[in-house]
Structure formats: structure tokens, C-alpha cells
Amino acid sequence: MKDKQKLQTELMVLCDYGTISKEGKISAIGIFEELYNFQPPIVLNKGFIVATVSGTPNTNYQITLKAEHGAKNENLLPNLETNIQTSPNGRANLIIELQGVTFPHPGEYSFKLYSDGKEIGEKELKVVRVKKEEQPKMPN
DSSP states (O other), rough: OOOOOOOOEEEEEEEEEEOOOTOOOOEEEESSSSSEEESOOOOOOOOHHEEEESTTTTOEEEEEEEEEEEEEEEEEEEEEEEEEOOOOTEEEEEEEEEEEEESSEEEEEEEEEEEEEEEEEEEEEEEEETTTTTTOOOOO
């Protein structure tokens, strides 16, 4: 029996909707890295973390998701843990639905995946406060 490899994140995005087809294909719709609002607190009503991880084939892993901000790295999320099993090629797709996540003030937030207490992936989210007369500039 092979030793259990450390889990690694190959892909991680924040999006409006994520799904996995019956064939195991992953889809992320409405990928974003910034969240705009007129006044704090800023709330993400609904969103998804979509990720692909790799490790030892046909192996179970426990995954924890945290949303951290600032020097203290306080977690903004309730305890979000899930178990996954990698496929024969060593990969697994992961979708975590987020509802009502409150960001107390503008700034940089980090969504982090952990396995066995070690960080395996990170995605940054920039929370921006805009004035009502300003419109956020969207990329082409």
C-alpha cells in the first residue's frame, strides 16, 4: 500500500454557481474576485467555492474551508468540513455552497482550504465599498 500523499489544490474559484455533471465534469459559472456594495456590512447572499484537488488515488481526505481576514485570521464561516474521496487518477472535484456570508468591512479576505490541518489552497476576495454615484468598472 502506498503512503498517503499530501492533498494539493489544482483549481479554486469563487463563483455564482457551481456544479458537477454525472460524468464528473466540473462547471463554475460567474467567476468573480471582487464584491461591491454601497455600505458595510457587505453580504454575499449566495456563492460557491469550486475546486479540484489531487492526492493519492482512491483515498479519503477531510477538507475544511475557512474565510479569513486581517492579522488575526479570524474565520468568518461556521465550521465547514467535508470528506472527499479521490478517484483512480488521484483527483476529486469539490463544490461548497456559501450562503449569507457577512464581510464586516471592505478589504482583502482569503478563502482557504485545509487538509490534515495544513493549508492546501487559497482564493482571495476583494470586498469594495462604492459610492452610490460610482459604478464598478468591469473587465472587458
